[in-house]
Amino acid sequence: MQQRADTYPKILNVVVRYLLMILLAFLLFGLIVLIFGEDPIQSYKEIFTFTLGSTFGFSEVIVTMIPMLITALAVALPWRVGLINIGGEGQLYIGAAFATWAALTFQNSPAWILLPLMMLLSMLGGALWAFIPGYLRAIGLVNETIVTLLLNPVGAMLVGFLIFGFWHSPVDNVKTANFVPAALLPTFFGTRIHLGLVIALVLLALFWFVMKYTRWGLEMRAIGGNPQAARRNGIPVKGYLTIVMSIGGAIAGLAGMAMISGFYRVLSLNFSLNVGYMGFLISWLARGQPIGILLMSFVVALIITAGNLMQLTRNLPYAVINILLAFTLFVVLARPAFFKRKKA
Amino acid sequence: MSLLAILGILSSAIFSGTSLLYATLGEVIHQRSGIVNLGLEGLLLVSASAGFAATSVSGNPYLGVLVAMLAGALMNMIFGYLVISRQANQLASGLALMFFGFGLSALIGKAYVGARINGLPRIPLPGLSDLPILYTSLFKFDFLIYLAIPVAFLVWWLLFRTRWGLGLRAVGENTDTAFASGRNPRLIRFQALFTGGLLAGLGGAHLSIAYTMNWSEYMTGGRGFIAVALVIFSRWQPLRAIAGALLFSGAIAFQLLLQSAGVQISPFLLETIPYVLTILVLIFWGGTRKHPAPASLGRVYYGSE
Numbered sequence: 001m002q003q004r005a006d007t008y009p010k011i012l013n014v015v016v017r018y019l020l021m022i023l024l025a026f027l028l029f030g031l032i033v034l035i036f037g038e039d040p041i042q043s044y045k046e047i048f049t050f051t052l053g054s055t056f057g058f059s060e061v062i063v064t065m066i067p068m069l070i071t072a073l074a075v076a077l078p079w080r081v082g083l084i085n086i087g088g089e090g091q092l093y094i095g096a097a098f099a100t101w102a103a104l105t106f107q108n109s110p111a112w113i114l115l116p117l118m119m120l121l122s123m124l125g126g127a128l129w130a131f132i133p134g135y136l137r138a139i140g141l142v143n144e145t146i147v148t149l150l151l152n153p154v155g156a157m158l159v160g161f162l163i164f165g166f167w168h169s170p171v172d173n174v175k176t177a178n179f180v181p182a183a184l185l186p187t188f189f190g191t192r193i194h195l196g197l198v199i200a201l202v203l204l205a206l207f208w209f210v211m212k213y214t215r216w217g218l219e220m221r222a223i224g225g226n227p228q229a230a231r232r233n234g235i236p237v238k239g240y241l242t243i244v245m246s247i248g249g250a251i252a253g254l255a256g257m258a259m260i261s262g263f264y265r266v267l268s269l270n271f272s273l274n275v276g277y278m279g280f281l282i283s284w285l286a287r288g289q290p291i292g293i294l295l296m297s298f299v300v301a302l303i304i305t306a307g308n309l310m311q312l313t314r315n316l317p318y319a320v321i322n323i324l325l326a327f328t329l330f331v332v333l334a335r336p337a338f339f340k341r342k343k344a
Numbered sequence: 345m346s347l348l349a350i351l352g353i354l355s356s357a358i359f360s361g362t363s364l365l366y367a368t369l370g371e372v373i374h375q376r377s378g379i380v381n382l383g384l385e386g387l388l389l390v391s392a393s394a395g396f397a398a399t400s401v402s403g404n405p406y407l408g409v410l411v412a413m414l415a416g417a418l419m420n421m422i423f424g425y426l427v428i429s430r431q432a433n434q435l436a437s438g439l440a441l442m443f444f445g446f447g448l449s450a451l452i453g454k455a456y457v458g459a460r461i462n463g464l465p466r467i468p469l470p471g472l473s474d475l476p477i478l479y480t481s482l483f484k485f486d487f488l489i490y491l492a493i494p495v496a497f498l499v500w501w502l503l504f505r506t507r508w509g510l511g512l513r514a515v516g517e518n519t520d521t522a523f524a525s526g527r528n529p530r531l532i533r534f535q536a537l538f539t540g541g542l543l544a545g546l547g548g549a550h551l552s553i554a555y556t557m558n559w560s561e562y563m564t565g566g567r568g569f570i571a572v573a574l575v576i577f578s579r580w581q582p583l584r585a586i587a588g589a590l591l592f593s594g595a596i597a598f599q600l601l602l603q604s605a606g607v608q609i610s611p612f613l614l615e616t617i618p619y620v621l622t623i624l625v626l627i628f629w630g631g632t633r634k635h636p637a638p639a640s641l642g643r644v645y646y647g648s649e
Contacts, residue, residue, distance in 0.1 A: 032451070036451060084435065086382075086435060086439075136627065136630070140630070141627055141630035142623075142626045142627055142629075142630045143626075145435070145642075146576060146626065147623055147626065149382070149569070149572070150569075150573055150619045150622055150623050151619070151623070152569070153566055153569055153570075153615075153616070153619055154616045154619050154620065157612040157613070157615050157616050158612070158616070160610075160612040161610045161612035161613055164610060164612065165610055274443075277439050277442070277443075280435075280436070280439060281436055281439055281440060284433060284435075284436040285436070316451070316454075317450040317451065317454050317561070318450075319446050319447050319449075319450030319451070319561055320447050320450060320451050321447065322443045322444065322446040322447030322450070323444060323447030323448055323451065324447075325443050325447070326440050326441070326443040326444030326447060327444075329436075329439075329440035329443065330422070330426060330437075330440055330444070333426050333430065333432040333433070333436060333437050333440060334425070334426055334430040334432060335430060335432075
């Protein structure tokens, strides 16, 4: 630890290191592709020409990135006060359910009423779901890590319950009817990029600003550093723990709303596909830093978008892209020694 | 409702819960050594697919079981490299392992989707042979089901009645103290992961080779997470894990029972039972201040001075 403090790497070094690590992950993945009788060079070529070589591909990467950015923030914020929120997945589902209720109930409202209402409700839903573990932790009853984790499947199943029991469309009982146009987030430039991107970037900037320039940010960092000392300095630690966790949940809930209103345009069973967990990983790998979150989300989104392509053109199942994703995560988590900067 | 229907429901609940008991026992061993493995879901998938593929290729289900166990142990060795050797965060590494499992199992299983295998042979319960065939056919189980409860006792014996188990639990409580008393925390944690991986691998094997007898992507359906919940529910005690698995099986049986009785209650709500109960149990412990978790659970061991 001592050593790291005095050789604090500059931004460029960090970027180079991450790029090298991602390169290593790609090499490992190439090996797997080779073992299963495909041509890795061709696969890579397709991955990059599709995702970075065309406007459409690039826009798809951005679209995939939106919920990841938001769910990563939902983890990064509580982390600042020392709370571990693995519950983004569940909070996202509950948020989406709350928003769906509004979308189905007030179908005749104009968009300028309906969309803000959906956003607010999704944040309320996510906040409620995160309030449970946050409050239990604040009063010293239960560790928040495990409760957030356990509430994930419960959230997903409640959505299943609501869809099957009440909301399913006449033709298909695993999803609701398509949302009315007023309940859809506007999209830009004729692509599938939606307003969620703006929401995500605003939240990211807000997070950075609050942490760096406000009293709240200072107090939150104080709690994260040493809760005992913070309490003795008169910071209301219990209140902070509960509220910050709930805000984290509210952000995750908003991610759920952005996914169903901006992307899927319908609430369906298991729609999230583990985005909440990806947010956790991204936030962890980026060490909760806004720029890092942006970069890591982009990398993960690129890999997943490429996965959609490989499924179309290659003879490999979609889930294979999880291997590339996992290798990238493994390599970053393992922080290989040969990429470490030598001591100055 | 007929007795036959009830027995049928019981039988299917036993089949469904067995893989969960093995997975829970594996995770009990990991966590007793101080390691949380959230990648259990991925591990189960990989051992289910590897076991199924091996059975399909060789035609021998016992070989499939063996391959599944080894696959589980190998998955845990990757995990161990990250969290023990490289000192990475356990939660993040576990989730990464889960994604790896999603991908690898799909790749392994791809050629075997829809394949038919000879599953593990089913042996009728002794003493029931003079019952009508309709009944005995419901109580023919494979050897993994018969072994599940003895294995739970074996794990209990290993953890609480052997020197190895004592060392393992010591590492889970306090790595420095364990080190000071001449134990090697890293080695012991690797051993715990290996053993736990073998057990969880049995769970994956039972799922694909004995229970469903086919392979499909994401077939574990969250069993890995239920197992993590049940470890807490069973207070890190292998014998209580039996009760935990029974609870899960019971919830499934109850659900089937209600359905066949025509009662309208959503299966989604019933599936939340194991999670909600675990949370309630946690709250109850928090109130009584009797939390039995291993003290250094989730902590990275950086080495002792």
